[in-house]
Amino acid sequence: MQIERVYLGDCRDVLKTLEEHSVSACITDPPYNYEFIGHKWNDEEIKRRTCRARAKDSKTLVKNIPYGSGLAGGVRNERWYKRNRENILQYQNWCLEWGKQVFRVLKPGGIVAVFNSSRTVAHVQVALEGAGFYARDCLVYRRPSGIPKGLNLHAKLLQKGFENHDQWRGWHSCLRNEWEAISVLQKPLEQNYLNTFTKYEVGLFYTENSNGSFQSNILEGIPRDSSEDFNIHCTIKPLALMEKLIEMFVPPSSEHIVIDPFAGSGTTLLAAKNLGRSYIGIEIVPEYVQIIERRLMLNGHSQCRAENRALAIDGPENLPLFD
């Protein structure tokens, strides 16, 4: 029986209502700690920030992702580093909270694959290890492009009237960020792979590429999608990328459920549906749930059911801001 379900709510609450050992894999793309752990992680907040004069012409505003903690702005004094540190530990704790619930619902041997930035991925991994998972790999998703953020020293010196500016061409405060990390962790096996596989049919990776090569842990050459007009989500992952991950980590049958607790516009769920796997999605922003419903509906005949859950969340007002 195919399970197709989308919940509206905070995944930390919704996950608690799901059955233990019922899900085969979790493939998810949570907020990357760009300040938006709670319900303000949406386009309203982005609009608010892009309206601010200093962000209008900002090279640090990458597409429509706003300033993030530690990514830009602010005098680097003791307070800045202290708040930055507190923020990342708060993020790690938040990952631990949902990680424990994901651990509970996964079958033994089940994989959790979590996207994150190269800057924060270590914290995600430590949090998930704290939840009981053990680390298996870290995949590199090489994006088609990457825009350098941060300070261009030559331009800054020129702007401030330093005569030696030419000498510092090419010096920058960061590298071009061209990849995203996908932390891959596993719920402990029952004894060994074979035992776990024969009991739950999970625990192994599908490694055969269409050209016969063995699957590497670098995912590249994945084309961008042109998203539907109505999909206003600001961090949509390519469908082909999510399909690749589903093929790798979710056995090929509707008996196997993949969960995405940070569903966004539902790309993971759409990929699961295209590949005949069952899926459960959770998303905290009602408008995004509507987008998910529409995408799934357009892409097939089955009904997506949004279930309402109480929004009991810790808003970002409780989090320090760094920009």
Ligand SMILES: C[S@@+](CC[C@H](N)C(=O)[O-])C[C@H]1O[C@@H](n2cnc3c(N)ncnc32)[C@H](O)[C@@H]1O
């Ligand atoms: C990076 S986006 C996912 C985008 C998705 N991969 C796609 O292709 O559309 C993360 C999503 O997590 C949602 N979110 C943030 N905190 C949440 C929470 N506590 N529970 C459920 N969803 C949450 C945000 O609203 C956002 O849509």
